[in-house]
Amino acid sequence: MIAVRLPTVLRPFAAGAERVEVEGTTVAEAFAALDPPLRRRLTDDQGAVRRHVNIYLGNDNIRDLDGLDTPVQDGDELLILPSVAGG
């Protein structure tokens, strides 16, 4: 299972949970297994990661890896963090 850890503001889309567990061999597959209302906050209508959403695998932003194609394996944890943006 892949764990997806959520910031407080997204927990209402996961019945209040701080983390959800899903199956998948890539970040994209893991996201596809998320409830759609939660998934849509992370990726846009074309399936791309939203610009001000950062997704970390360990200490690495997946943008610096293979993006949504980044491989994940059982026990991995994806940390979702909003970037510092807005005013």
Next chain:
Amino acid sequence: MSEAVLLIGTKKGLWIGRSDAARTQWRLDGPVPEFEMQGVYAVGIDTRGDRPRLFVGGTSEHWGPAVFHSDDLGATWAEPPEGSLGFPADAGASLERVWQIQPAPAGQPGVVYAGSQPSALWKSTDGGVTFELVRGLWDHPHRTEWGAGFGGQAVHTVLPHPTDAEQVSVAMSTGGVYQTADGGTTWKPANQGIQATFFPDPYPEFGQCVHKLAGHPDVPERMFAQNHHGVYRSDDGGAIWKSIADGLPSDFGFPIVVHPHEPATVYVFPLIADGNRIPTEAKCRVYRSRDAGSTWEPLSAGLPDVSYVPVLRDAMTTDTADPAGVYVGTRDGCVYASADGGDSWAEVARHLPDVLTVRAAVVG
């Protein structure tokens, strides 16, 4: 028992005002807004059904845009799991923001339109729960030439014909006015006479920066437009536009609305100029014409005598009650309401974030 509801969309969330039907004493829900930290660019109130349905189009800078609806006057909000609207894969675009949510006239139950950034029109036939992209406008050959105004490139106004479901007008910045007469399959620009001060040719076929369109259901052939410099009226359904700016202190501004029961009564909020976007004379003044734009009068009773902030394109509205309510929201987070067609005003809210949109209705 009738009550009144006022939706105030701001840059950082939705505030809901409530009143009795007299609309002279308002209180805001709160203290925390709904859709906190979201830019609420579009709100809507659909009074056609058994019970009123409220709409909110909000955009989180982090988590993206979404449209929600409420059937209990804002106590709870819902969206379908896959969202209300999104571009199909072959469109090659992603939804950035919803700028307009416009229920269709009474004769088209279930039909609700939405306008978005990037410039697209959306149509719902299930009461505004889910929307489909109107391909005829999206596939228009002019689309690649539509530009982005200061606020982004968006269809910000949808004006359905009051009786003919095949006819719809939209306005976009930039691009101007486009109209369909065949239910959205084909679209033509309708900007003849509207100036584009930012092009070498000031009267192009399209490309104008029309800030807002308005009309009255009793006189469907007459339309009003507040342009990026220029206030216009068309008496032939948008074929030709003529200036009605004489008598106004400036032809620059964003909103324009029509009185719900007097088709010749129209309201604008003049700003000095494109390069100086503060109210004329630095006074908060709504201007009203009761003769379709031939003459204008400033409305001042209850409005601030000193103000340096604009009213944005969707931040002026009317309700449909009698006497008519008129509402304006400012960029410094104030909302003023008139329950007598604009003769006198009272402050409903202050110190909110920038007001982007307002809608009001007497319901129940």
